[in-house]
Amino acid sequence: xxxxxxGKQTVRFNFxxxxxxxxxxxxxxxxxxxxxxxxxxxxxxxxxxxxxxEKAESQMQTLALQKALTKAALSPAQIHxxxxxxxxxxxxxxxxxxxxxxxxxxxxxxxxSTMAESLSLAAMAVEGGFADYAAAMTSSHFASAERxxxxxxxxxGQRTPTAQWTVTGSGAIILEQNNQxxxxxxxxxxxxxxxxITDANNxxxxxxxxxxxxxxxxxxxxxLSPSDYDLIISGDLGTVGLELASDLFRREGYALGDKLKDxxxxxxxxxxxxVHAGGSGCGCSxxxxxxxxxxxxxxxKYRNILFCGTGALLSxxxxxxxxxxPAVCHAVAISGESGxx
Amino acid sequence: xxxxxxGKQTVRFNFxxxxxxxxxxxxxxxxxxxxxxxxxxxxxxxxxxxxxxEKAESQMQTLALQKALTKAALSPAQIHxxxxxxxxxxxxxxxxxxxxxxxxxxxxxxxxSTMAESLSLAAMAVEGGFADYAAAMTSSHFASAERxxxxxxxxxGQRTPTAQWTVTGSGAIILEQNNQxxxxxxxxxxxxxxxxITDANNxxxxxxxxxxxxxxxxxxxxxLSPSDYDLIISGDLGTVGLELASDLFRREGYALGDKLKDxxxxxxxxxxxxVHAGGSGCGCSxxxxxxxxxxxxxxxKYRNILFCGTGALLSxxxxxxxxxxPAVCHAVAISGESGxx
Numbered sequence: 180x181x182x183x184x185x186g187k188q189t190v191r192f193n194f195x196x197x198x199x200x201x202x203x204x205x206x207x208x209x210x211x212x213x214x215x216x217x218x219x220x221x222x223x224x225x226x227x228x229x230x231x232x233e234k235a236e237s238q239m240q241t242l243a244l245q246k247a248l249t250k251a252a253l254s255p256a257q258i259h260x261x262x263x264x265x266x267x268x269x270x271x272x273x274x275x276x277x278x279x280x281x282x283x284x285x286x287x288x289x290x291x292s293t294m295a296e297s298l299s300l301a302a303m304a305v306e307g308g309f310a311d312y313a314a315a316m317t318s319s320h321f322a323s324a325e326r327x328x329x330x331x332x333x334x335x336g337q338r339t340p341t342a343q344w345t346v347t348g349s350g351a352i353i354l355e356q357n358n359q360x361x362x363x364x365x366x367x368x369x370x371x372x373x374x375x376i377t378d379a380n381n382x383x384x385x386x387x388x389x390x391x392x393x394x395x396x397x398x399x400x401x402x403l404s405p406s407d408y409d410l411i412i413s414g415d416l417g418t419v420g421l422e423l424a425s426d427l428f429r430r431e432g433y434a435l436g437d438k439l440k441d442x443x444x445x446x447x448x449x450x451x452x453x454v455h456a457g458g459s460g461c462g463c464s465x466x467x468x469x470x471x472x473x474x475x476x477x478x479x480k481y482r483n484i485l486f487c488g489t490g491a492l493l494s495x496x497x498x499x500x501x502x503x504x505p506a507v508c509h510a511v512a513i514s515g516e517s518g519x520x
Numbered sequence: 521x522x523x524x525x526x527g528k529q530t531v532r533f534n535f536x537x538x539x540x541x542x543x544x545x546x547x548x549x550x551x552x553x554x555x556x557x558x559x560x561x562x563x564x565x566x567x568x569x570x571x572x573x574e575k576a577e578s579q580m581q582t583l584a585l586q587k588a589l590t591k592a593a594l595s596p597a598q599i600h601x602x603x604x605x606x607x608x609x610x611x612x613x614x615x616x617x618x619x620x621x622x623x624x625x626x627x628x629x630x631x632x633s634t635m636a637e638s639l640s641l642a643a644m645a646v647e648g649g650f651a652d653y654a655a656a657m658t659s660s661h662f663a664s665a666e667r668x669x670x671x672x673x674x675x676x677g678q679r680t681p682t683a684q685w686t687v688t689g690s691g692a693i694i695l696e697q698n699n700q701x702x703x704x705x706x707x708x709x710x711x712x713x714x715x716x717i718t719d720a721n722n723x724x725x726x727x728x729x730x731x732x733x734x735x736x737x738x739x740x741x742x743x744l745s746p747s748d749y750d751l752i753i754s755g756d757l758g759t760v761g762l763e764l765a766s767d768l769f770r771r772e773g774y775a776l777g778d779k780l781k782d783x784x785x786x787x788x789x790x791x792x793x794x795v796h797a798g799g800s801g802c803g804c805s806x807x808x809x810x811x812x813x814x815x816x817x818x819x820x821k822y823r824n825i826l827f828c829g830t831g832a833l834l835s836x837x838x839x840x841x842x843x844x845x846p847a848v849c850h851a852v853a854i855s856g857e858s859g860x861x
Contacts, residue, residue: 183649184600188624190650231841259525260709268609269835270629271843274712278846283529283709285637286833286848288611288629296626300641307648308524309531327837368601368624371615492627494610500572502612505619507627 186400188367188393195362195514196305196354199312200251203469204243205462206321206347212447217470218348219246225322225347232323233271239349239462240265240276240318243469247314247351255280258353259310262297264288265318265461266345267327272318282314291386291415292369293317294465295488295509298352299366302511305354318349319460328379328495341381343417343443343459344452350465352473361476364483364512367397371492373505379493383420383443383456385504386489390416391427393487393508398433401512405435410484412472413508414464415443417456420489442467464488476515486511527741529708529734536703536855537646537695540653541592544810545583546803547662547688553788558811559689560587566663566688573664574612580690580803581606581617581659584810588655588692596621599694600651603638605629606659606802607686608668613659623655632727632756633710634658635691635806636829636850640707643852646695659690660801669720669836682722684758684784684800685793691806693814702817705824705853708738712833714846720834724761724784724797726845727830731757732768734828734849739774742853746776751825753813754849755805756784758797761830783808805829817856827852 183191203218210221220242227238240263248255261280264287265272277284289296297315304310322332324345330336354363372392376385390413398404405411416424421441428435442464443457468486475481489508498504524532544559551562561583568579581604589596602621605628606613618625630637638656645651663673665686671677695704713733717726731754739745746752757765762782769776783805784798809827816822830849839845 184652187597187600233837233841256528259528264629267835268837269631269833271833271835271838274833274846274848275838275843278712278714281711283711284848285641285709285850286629286831288605288627290610300626303645303648303650307644307650309644309648311525368626370622370624371619373619490627492610492612492615494608494612496574496609497612497616500574502616505615507615507625509626 188396189365189400191365191401192306194306194356195364196302197357197359198361199353199355200247201352201469201473202243202246202250203350203466204239204348205466209346209348209446212452214446214471217474218466232320233267236272236318236320236323237275240272240316243349243351244316247353251353253312255282258282258312258314260285260304261314261316262287262300263316264293266290266324290490290492291459291461292488292490292507292509293461294350294468295486295511298511299509301354302363302366305356311355313354314351316351317461317465319345319462321345321347324460338455339380340455341419342455343457344454345460346446346458346463348462348466350469352469360515361473362514364514367393367510369393369507369509371505371507373503375503377503379498379504382491383417384423385491386416386506387420387423387427389506389508390424390487390489393510395431397510405433405438408438408483408485409481410440411435411438412484413441413487413489414467415459416441416489417443417459419456476513479515482516483514486513529737530706530741532706532742533647535647535697536705537643538698538700539702540694540696541588542693542810542814543584543587543591544691544807545580545689546807550687550689550787553793555787555812558815559807573661574608577613577659577661577664578616581613581657584690584692585657588694592694594653596623599623599653599655601626601645602655602657603628603641604657605634607631607665631831631833632800632802633829633831633848633850634802635809636827636852639693639852640850642695643704643707646697652696654695655692657692658802658806660686660803662686662688665801679796680721681796682760683796684723684798685795686801687787687799687804689803689807691810693810701856702814703855705855708734708851710734710848710850712846712848714844716844718844720839720845723832724758725764726832727757727847728761728764728768730847730849731765731828731830734851736772738851746774746779749779749824749826750822751781752776752779753825754782754828754830756800757782757830758784758800760797817854820856823857824855827854
């Protein structure tokens with residue numbers, strides 16, 4: 180057996196795939212936030228030269244993939260598989276971006292967990308010998324998400340304090356087997372958790388239990404502990420969900436302290452940028468990973484991180500039909516050095 | 521390397537995963553069609569006891585997974601990963617079905633290619649050693665699809681001659697490594713093809729080029745030829761798309777003759793059941809595979825088949841914005857005997 184299955188949910192790679200290149204593309208607001216120096220491209224035009232918000236989102240993925248390929252010094256023809264998805268109905272942000280690339284494509288839907296999901300599957304594809312190079316990618320766009328999930332922007336609806344702000348951005352990663360850090364050490368696949376939250380504007384609270392469950396499963400399955408990581412980061416719970424998660428961890432006997440962070444609370448200045456509980460959307464954890472986090476692994480500020488994508492698997496239809504909000508969280512162990520896990 | 525990559529798009533498994541169990545659940549109309557004797561359950565109540573069409577679709581997946589688990593003599597706790605998706609916005613048919621199962625879950629969006637996509641990824645998970653048991657599943661429901669993609673049923677809109685009828689059904693498969701046929705010999709991952717079809721009611725024509733491209737790539741990558749297969753089956757092109765595909769194959773020098781079939785033309789009686797160009801929807805190829813095809817592999821009517829899921833990656837929004845219909849096709853080589861590929 181190539182990969183090694185630990186417990187019910189965790190895979191430890193015997194030959195950890197390497198991140199060959201990564202790229203992040205963001206919009207104007209994200210380019211004014213605290214992580215602005217880490218993104219590859221900041222676009223002032225949030226339509227990215229396109230005629231609709233949906234096409235703008237596709238264009239971001241096109242740019243992110245192109246940038247990652249350029250940084251990897253690879254052509255699209257060398258990529259054996261791309262795993263990607265987004266928040267739009269039928270994932271059209273992704274399909275129309277990949278259409279012209281001729282790269283074999285597996286479409287995913289994991290809501291805001293998509294960066295972690297795509298990275299998990301791309302890592303398995305490379306370690307299993309199914310792909311020499313595999314790409315993982317996702318995106319979100321504030322304007323396309325608002326009008327699909329909430330209200331048309333023109334309506335000017337008031338946002339609740341627990342609401343999160345969908346990040347306009349796209350991130351892409353290319354994996355290979357090359358024995359160089361940063362490595363994907365292992366992954367923990369999430370189960371769907373639903374504790375009955377029915378407020379579609381409080382997704383952080385709906386996702387927190389899934390995050391805590393996956394992280395604890397990761398520790399139990401792998402035999403690792405919080406001390407093996409410099410950072411355990413969710414994407415994206417926002418302030419409300421992060422506080423709830425911190426509390427849930429404490430109750431389960433895990434004191435994570437400063438190691439516990441959330442992409443959604445880092446990408447914006449929560450005091451100045453009027454984003455309420457923080458950032459969200461597939462693109463949020465994607466660009467925080469493909470901008471800030473991987474850079475900090477390279478420069479050794481972090482040596483080992485557990486990157487946890489959290490997705491709320493609701494739709495406007497399920498909310499209208501009175502359903503609660505199911506959530507999932509996938510964890511990816513990324514290491515900037517040899518050893519560990 | 522565990523799996524072996526051939527050419528750009530194809531994986532040949534060195535240790536082909538086995539299909540341990542499979543199950544199919546269908547609605548009333550499907551239970552009146554030519555394949556009725558092959559389904560595990562036919563439900564007269566197309567609401568499956570639920571209060572909405574969307575919940576009915578979830579219920580079908582719940583039943584399909586339960587049935588497959590029962591036939592496999594496995595508990596949900598023994599399944600390491602389930603790969604699944606459906607046609608509904610945000611794939612809620614799937615999320616709400618898997619919510620109660622506690623099975624680690626990767627959500628997919630491949631439109632009507634989802635059965636082939638989920639089977640491909642589940643096979644890689646098992647052969648890579650990432651899962652002892654992996655499940656692949658999908659569904660579609662005529663009524664939930666009609667109102668999301670086309671018109672409310674109450675509107676009574678007239679259907680065009682090229683339109684296909686979304687199948688109400690769900691199929692589930694459980695894979696393991698056990699050295700017993702039927703085996704998954706290999707998979708060919710599809711690229712997105714778009715030849716500019718803009719008629720969202722002629723998805724067969726939009727998908728035919730993707731089907732032909734993936735099948736020819738499969739032959740080129742693997743060194744296999746049509747003579748290595750008893751059946752090359754698309755899911756689902758319908759009559760219009762199948763005729764177009766047949767023509768495209770001929771032009772490329774492949775005479776497939778009677779080996780070329782389509783799940784959408786088999787599941788209904790096209791003369792009697794008023795389904796125009798045939799069946800479609802993720803559930804169509806899923807129940808034809810998990811009903812008829814796998815049974816025929818067991819009884820040796822077929823020895824080797826190439827099961828090709830075809831998906832039209834459009835959304836009502838992309839159609840409204842004037843976009844053409846991108847399509848993808850994933851091929852899975854399934855064998856009822858040792859040897860071959």
